Amino acid sequence: MCRCESREACPRYVVPFEAAPAQLSGLRRAVRSQLGCWGASAVAEEAELIATELGANVIKHVGRDVAASLVLELRKGRVRLEVHDRSRVLPASSAEACAESDECGRGLHLIAAIACDWGSARTATGKLVWCELSLKPAGxxxxxxxxxxxxxxxxxxxxxxxxxxxxxxxxxxxxxxxxxxxxxxxxxxxxxxxxxxxxxxxxxxx
Known part of the structure; x- marks a missing residue:
């Protein structure tokens, strides 16, 4: 079940999901709906693509049907997306490393190209992969x-x-x-x- 955590400085929306192809369309709908509520529909298409790619990476590299979660945060001038899973294996940590690594995959190449910034970090229960989209019109x-x-x-x-x-x-x-x-x-x-x-x-x- 999705839940919205109201924070004064950083509205946050959490979508738990199971890593399965059938779940990806639900992630896209949740992203588009929540960004619409925040008045950030301008980046909905990019955010849907990123959510899909990050979810697909969990399926491919962690396993089907494992528990994961998508987190959306509205920050000053940006939307941040995070996908949390229970694997502690990190992908390439920068766009440059991604461009030089065959292990990175085309999905992360696209994310590195679309996002303002992205990266990954280990957590107490696994890892998260994050990226940020600018709400300013692209020049x-x-x-x-x-x-x-x-x-x-x-x-x-x-x-x-x-x-x-x-x-x-x-x-x-x-x-x-x-x-x-x-x-x-x-x-x-x-x-x-x-x-x-x-x-x-x-x-x-x-």
């Missing part, structure tokens, strides 16, 4: 930085800086195609997402 430089981080995950060990325009076009197409496949598997609307992305791009480019 052009922020979007470019996130795009470069995602592309670096696809191009390892080569750098995106060394790719010719044709290769970059092909890599970007691969990224978009993979994301659309992922969205379809999660029950989303790939055509709608692609259309919204095009609208956002055209509006911001103008």
């Amino acid at each position: 052009r430089q922020e979007r470019l930085g996130r795009a470069a981080a995602v592309l670096s995950a696809y191009c390892q060990p080569s750098s995106t800086l060394g790719l010719d325009p044709a290769s970059l076009d092909e890599t970007v197409t691969d990224v978009i195609t993979d994301l659309l496949h992922w969205l379809a598997v999660q029950g989303g609307d790939p055509e709608g997402a692609l259309g919204r992305a095009q609208m956002h791009y055209e509006a911001e480019a103008a």
Whole structure:
């Protein structure tokens, strides 16, 4: 059962769950609903993606049906997401380490690209993996930085800086195609997402 802990400086929302694929859609709904209550719907899509990836990592690396919990916190200018589980094995502790490690997985590459910051820590009963999303509108430089981080995950060990325009076009197409496949598997609307992305791009480019 979800519970909301009212704190004067830091509203906190806790969602216990069992690590199973069927639970992930419930996590996404809980995230979107709570962010809407907080007036933070602008980052709902990113937060849903992160919650899904963190939950999927528990299934993959800790085990199916183990007890875990998702924690949302509303901080000044940011939303923080944490997933707690009972394993004490930590993932790569920085975006740089993640970019260099095959063990990190594409899920954490995406998290490192989307989030302002992320990391992990051991707790008394296991560990938590956390990340933070900015509530400020993303500027052009922020979007470019996130795009470069995602592309670096696809191009390892080569750098995106060394790719010719044709290769970059092909890599970007691969990224978009993979994301659309992922969205379809999660029950989303790939055509709608692609259309919204095009609208956002055209509006911001103008």
